[in-house]
Structure formats: structure tokens, C-alpha cells
Amino acid sequence: MEKFTLWIDTFGNTTAPEEWRLKSSIEMQRLYYIKSGKGRYQENGCMKDFIPGKIYLFPYNLQARFETDSEEPIDHIYFDFVSMPPIISKSPIIYEAIEYPEIMKMVQLMDILSVSVKRDHMDILYSVLDLLLRLLWNRKPLPFSTDTVVCEVQNYIHQHYAEYITIAQLAAFSHLEENYFIRRFKNEVGQTPYAYLKRYRLLRAREYIAKGKTVAQTAALVGYENASSLTRALHSLAD
Numbered sequence: 616m617e618k619f620t621l622w623i624d625t626f627g628n629t630t631a632p633e634e635w636r637l638k639s640s641i642e643m644q645r646l647y648y649i650k651s652g653k654g655r656y657q658e659n660g661c662m663k664d665f666i667p668g669k670i671y672l673f674p675y676n677l678q679a680r681f682e683t684d685s686e687e688p689i690d691h692i693y694f695d696f697v698s699m700p701p702i703i704s705k706s707p708i709i710y711e712a713i714e715y716p717e718i719m720k721m722v723q724l725m726d727i728l729s730v731s732v733k734r735d736h737m738d739i740l741y742s743v744l745d746l747l748l749r750l751l752w753n754r755k756p757l758p759f760s761t762d763t764v765v766c767e768v769q770n771y772i773h774q775h776y777a778e779y780i781t782i783a784q785l786a787a788f789s790h791l792e793e794n795y796f797i798r799r800f801k802n803e804v805g806q807t808p809y810a811y812l813k814r815y816r817l818l819r820a821r822e823y824i825a826k827g828k829t830v831a832q833t834a835a836l837v838g839y840e841n842a843s844s845l846t847r848a849l850h851s852l853a854d
Contacts, residue, residue, distance in 0.1 A: 619759065621745055622697040623737065624818045628729040630690045631683040643695035643814070644702050645673040646744075648712060648722050650691055653684035658706050665689060668713035670722075670751065674702040674758075676805035692722070692729050694744060697815065699773060700759045700766045701804060708758065710751050718754075721747040733825070764789050765803045769811070776816050777838050782808055817848055
């Protein structure tokens, strides 16, 4: 199996609200385990039913829309996460879960941990998600990106996000003309290099704050000029 690394952005264990929907590109890779309820997701322009007992992986690059039934809302576990390399697919990747005891053990652990684990104790949640993805891979390989240029740029961002980075610098690092680089990155990942850099910085910022760093300390650690600019960015992410 291909090596990969993970960063968890958001997670939860909840019933979908009536207005549950997403009409733009998914900014993070999204994993759902559907426990119960009725709802639909968009695939290639068509709406399809979510099926309880299955795991759905939505990659960055999809335009997606979700709907839930108001009387029997979707009850689900969800994770938004970054992986290196990223998962790229033209449609959601769907796995049977309930039929495989080893996968269901991981799902049951995630069911508990997604409620009880706080952001300052995430190691066990990372381990469980990592193992779940490896078990899924054994059933059907995950479609990781094969664009080495984009993967190298993402890896560069992950290593240098605390530094001042311009899109021109990233294009130069990739040895591509800037406009072509932006188009190629967006075509592969579903968002611009700048949007990816910003979201990754905020992901790491929330990790630092959860571990006790002040907003001012965190701003310096993730490439923001000051605490107020980081606070505004975090608030805009939550809106």
C-alpha cells in the first residue's frame, strides 16, 4: 500500500440539520459513515441515496451537494481531513462497512472517539482513521493523486506553511509558468494554491490553539502577521 500522512481538520458525530447541503467544491477530503436516516448526495449531476452501513469518501476535487430528509435525518460520523498524497476521484468512493467486522470495529471506535476526544488529545483519533483507511484500501485501493508536481507543491506547503509564501514562489518551485501552475493545481485538487495554503495554515492553527498556544503565538507559527489577522481568518472559516 502507498504511504500517506493525515491531518484532521474537523470531525463529529451528529444528526444532519435540515439545511444540510454543500453546493461548492469540498475544501477538505470528507469521510462519512452513515448510521441511519435518509438523504442524498450528488454524483455526476444525479442525486443518489445515502445507504446506512456504508462509508463514503468525497475527495477535494468534487462539486458536491448533500440533502437530508426532515423527518428521518441522516445520522452520521464525519471527518474532514488532508492527506499527503491527496485522494482524487471523479466520483465518491463508496465502501461496504457493516459486512466486514474489522472495518466495523474501527467505525465503532470512531463513533465513540468522535464524541469524546478533544483537540488536545487527537493522537488516538489519527491512529484509528489511519487504520480505517488502510483497511478500506485492502477492499478497494484509494485513488491517490499521481500528479507528482502538485504533490510536491502540497508537500512544500506542509513543510513551509509558517514562512512567507507567494504563488509566484510555488510556481517557481514547480518549474511551471504561474497561470498554468494555478490551473493545473486547481484542476487536480479542486481549489487554488492560495486557498489550499490558507486552509492548511488554519488547520494547523487550530491544532496549536487546542494544545494551549495563544492566538499571538499561533499566528507566528502558521505564517500570519499578527493575532488579529489570524482571528479574523478563523472566524471567516467558522461562518
